Amino acid sequence: MKGKDIISILDFDADELIDIFELAKDIEGNPEKYRDTLHGYVLALLFFEPSTRTMYSFQTAMARLGGASLVFSDTSKTSIAKGETLGDTIRMFDGYADAIVIRHRIEGAAKYAADIAEAPVINAGDGTHHHPTQAVIDLYTIWKYRGVIEGLNIGVLGDLKYGRASTSFIYGVSLFKPSKLYLISPEELRLKEEVKSDLDRMGVDFVETTDLEGSLKELDVLYVTRIQKERFPDPAEYERVKGSYVVNMELLKNAKEGLMVMHPLPRVDEISTDVDSSPYAYYFKQARCGVPIRMALLKLVIIGDKNGCR
Amino acid sequence: MDVDRELLVRKIKDGTVIDHIPAGSALNVIKILGLPRGSRNRMAIIMYTSSSKMGLKDIVKVEGLELTSKEVNMIALIAPTATINIVRDYVLVKKERVKIPELIEGIIKCSNPNCISNQDRETAVPKFRLVSEEPLILRCEYCERYTYKKDILRQFGIGR
Numbered sequence: 001m002k003g004k005d006i007i008s009i010l011d012f013d014a015d016e017l018i019d020i021f022e023l024a025k026d027i028e029g030n031p032e033k034y035r036d037t038l039h040g041y042v043l044a045l046l047f048f049e050p051s052t053r054t055m056y057s058f059q060t061a062m063a064r065l066g067g068a069s070l071v072f073s074d075t076s077k078t079s080i081a082k083g084e085t086l087g088d089t090i091r092m093f094d095g096y097a098d099a100i101v102i103r104h105r106i107e108g109a110a111k112y113a114a115d116i117a118e119a120p121v122i123n124a125g126d127g128t129h130h131h132p133t134q135a136v137i138d139l140y141t142i143w144k145y146r147g148v149i150e151g152l153n154i155g156v157l158g159d160l161k162y163g164r165a166s167t168s169f170i171y172g173v174s175l176f177k178p179s180k181l182y183l184i185s186p187e188e189l190r191l192k193e194e195v196k197s198d199l200d201r202m203g204v205d206f207v208e209t210t211d212l213e214g215s216l217k218e219l220d221v222l223y224v225t226r227i228q229k230e231r232f233p234d235p236a237e238y239e240r241v242k243g244s245y246v247v248n249m250e251l252l253k254n255a256k257e258g259l260m261v262m263h264p265l266p267r268v269d270e271i272s273t274d275v276d277s278s279p280y281a282y283y284f285k286q287a288r289c290g291v292p293i294r295m296a297l298l299k300l301v302i303i304g305d306k307n308g309c310r
Numbered sequence: 311m312d313v314d315r316e317l318l319v320r321k322i323k324d325g326t327v328i329d330h331i332p333a334g335s336a337l338n339v340i341k342i343l344g345l346p347r348g349s350r351n352r353m354a355i356i357m358y359t360s361s362s363k364m365g366l367k368d369i370v371k372v373e374g375l376e377l378t379s380k381e382v383n384m385i386a387l388i389a390p391t392a393t394i395n396i397v398r399d400y401v402l403v404k405k406e407r408v409k410i411p412e413l414i415e416g417i418i419k420c421s422n423p424n425c426i427s428n429q430d431r432e433t434a435v436p437k438f439r440l441v442s443e444e445p446l447i448l449r450c451e452y453c454e455r456y457t458y459k460k461d462i463l464r465q466f467g468i469g470r
Contacts, residue, residue: 085431085432085433086426086432087432087433105424106424106426106429107424107426107452107453107455108425108426108427108434108450108452108453108454109426111426111451111452112426112432112452127424127453128424129453129454192455193456194449194454194455194456197441
C-alpha cells in the first residue's frame, strides 16, 4: 500500500480493509510499538474547507506515530489569498511532505491533487463527493464491535444526495455484501443516480424509502447523517427537509436487539441526547476509532508494511 | 439529372463528406465543428434526404478540410450514426464510421459546475468514461457525475 492514493473507499477491496482493521487493532492494543514508526516523516494537512475532527485526528495520528505535520487550514492567511492555484499549492507541498491530506469544497480536487503530486494523497473530503477515511473508520467500528460486516441489514438515514460521508459509507459496506441496504431519506435527498448505478453494478440489494420507523425493526446498523445546510444550492430546499428525522428512545423501542446507531458527527438534532447512554449508541466509540485508523492508513501509505523509523 | 439530384451526387475535389447524419442534426454538426472556417471551406448541407438505411438523413460536404480524429469524436457524440469520407483529388481515400471512444478527453465540459475540471485557473482537463451510447451518458473521471447529451448540446449553444 506504500505510495497509494486514497481518493475513494472503492480504492480498496474488502481484504485490504480487513488488513487495515487488523493493523488499527494492533495499534490500539500496543500503541508504544508504533511511537517512532514515522519519526522523520512529514505530513501536509491541506484543509481548504473547515474541519475539526478530521484535521485534528490526522494531526494526532501523525504525532502518535512520531512524525510531524504541516497544517494549512486558514486560506485567508496563505498564498491562496494571493491567488495561487490549487495545482501550484500541491506542487509546493509535494516538495515538503511524505504524504498529503486534502479537504476541498470542489469535487474531484483530491484526484487532481493526486495526479499532480508524487507523494500519496489522501482525500479528507471533496465537496459532496467522497470521504474515504471516514468510511474506513465507520466500517472498522462495525468490524470491531460486531465482529463481522458481511450479511447485515444496514440503514443509512438523512442526506444521501449531498452527504459525502454517507456516500462513502454506502460504497464501503457494499464491498462487504450486505444482506440489504435501506436508504432512508426525504424524496429530495435520495442517492444520486450515479451511485445507484454503481450499487446495481456491484450487485447490492437496496431499497429507497422515506419510512424510518417501518425499516427500523429490520436493521442491524443505523447510520445517521446530518442534513448539511452548507451543501444545499437552494436554501428553500434545506428549509423543507431540515428536521425530517429524529432518532430518539421512543423510536428505538421497536429496534432489533444489538442495533448499532452510528453517526460520523457532528450531529445537530437528528439523534436525541437520550440515546447517548443507551446500548444502541456507537457514535462516540466510532469517533474514537478515528485516530487508530488514520495511524494505520498513514503508516501504510508512507512506509508500507515495514516496521520502524527512517 | 435535376438540380437536387446533382447536389447530392456531385463529388468534391478535396475534403470531407460526413454522411448518415441523423436527419435534422446537420446544423448541430457544423456548429460543433465550428464550420465554415472562412471561404476556403466551401460547404454543402443536405438535410432530410432519403436513405435506404436510415429513412431520412443529413449530409455535410466540406471542401479543403480533412477532419482530425478529435473532430470525428466530437461528431460521434451528437451524430453516432455518421460516416466520415475523406476525398483527395476526387478519390475516396478513407471511409470510417464514427465511434464514441471509451475515454473522452478535453472536448466537452463536465455538467457539474463544482467539478475541478470546471475551475478556470486549474489545469484539470475534462475526462470522461463512456457509460452508455444510447442514451448518451458520460461519466466524469474527476467528480464522477453524469453528463448527458442535452448537457453537451447546451455547451455548443444548441440548448433546448
